Every structure is written in C-alpha cells, then in structure tokens.
Amino acid sequence: MIRLKDVSKAYRTGELITPVLENINLSIEQGEFLAIVGPSGSGKSTLLNLIGGLDQADKGHLVVLETELSKLSTKELTIFRSHHFGFIFQSFNLLQSLTVFENISFPLTTLLDERHTKFKVEELLKTIDMFDQKEKYPDQLSGGQKQRVAVARALVVSPKIVFADEPTANLDSKTAQKVLRLMRDMCHHNKTTFIFSTHDPQIMALADRIVTLKDGQIASDERKSL
C-alpha cells in the first residue's frame, strides 16, 4: 500500500542544511496500526508529512496506493489526499464556527448530497457516542470529545490511510485510551491503515508495529505477533 525507497529529506534555512531523514526504506500494508516513535526532532512528523503528501522528499521514491506522489501536480495531490487520506492532529484542528455535525460533514461537501451526508455523519456520530452533541460547537466540548469529532471527520470519507500526529498529546490517559480504542476498532472493521507519530506508551501498547527513528534512519522495525 505504501512503499518508500531511499527517501531523504533535509530542511534548508538560509545557508544551513539540516538533514532529517536519510535513505529511508519502508513498506506499509493495508490495515496496519503502526506507530512511528523516536526522540523529539528525530523526524517522525516529517516522515508522516511526506507519506501524507503534505511535504515533498528531496530524493527517493514514495509510492502510495500505486501512485508516485512526486509525479502529481499540486492540484492532483490535493484531490488524491482528500479522497484517500484522513488527518488527525494533536490540537484537534476543528473549525470553531461550525457545529459538531458540520465539522464532520465538511469533507463530504463536494462528494455527497445532503441525504447521504446526513446518513453517513449520523452513523459516525453514533459510533463516537456523540449523537446527542451534534449541534454543539467545539468550544462547548471536552478535549476527548473534540478528538472523537476529529477522528470522525478524518474517517467520514472512508479513507484508506489515516495519519495521526501525536493525537493523544492533549488528552488524559483515560480519554486517550477511549479515543485509541475507537481508532483501533475502525482499523479492524474497515481495514483502514493508521500511521501514528507518537511518544505515548498507550499507542505503542496498542500498535501492531513500531518503527523507531534515530539520527535520520530507521533504528528498529518491530511487528508484534497478534
């Protein structure tokens, strides 16, 4: 589903070049629940952003769903991302002026008519146990509720791959556990691939594969037997 071959990335600030990832080789299959871990600054977010098409590699090949991302134009990449990927961030990134229902339905605006949108969003609202809160605004919700809405919004287009950058960083451990179990159920039921960047031992405990980055390289790649 995802193949990285000799992928490298450096950031340039004026004269200064900071190499972040060097010759990364990695394959990820459909339905994996995978955590990318490593010290702060080791390139976890950068790797997530490259695979998610939010940033570009300097070198190497990155093929996602049989598509070489570097060959897409900016417009094609935007469409590809919106059809196949979901994103979840540590700061939730909900639109404050929209209700819970409107936030979740937002990615469907150009894809489905009103009736199908309502059906799909209400189904997800029940799954995340937020049906009764659908008319509330984000600032009326707890952190855990906000992140459940963000999970629903990421999943509403039935993406093949969900990228979650430190999704539990702003949640207490009990709430984090609830949100994580929701994501793992989605992974098992729909064969959605989840890729996390994280420090959270709870995510590592639930992940079925842990890729550790160190000094720009993959230091270890461990699969747990189920």
Ligand code: ADP
């Ligand atoms: P992690 O997610 O593991 O904490 P990041 O991928 O965020 O690591 O960052 C890796 C390195 O790249 C860090 O040294 C960081 O300072 C640098 N970096 C990240 N983004 C940028 C950027 N946009 N411009 C310059 N340097 C960056």
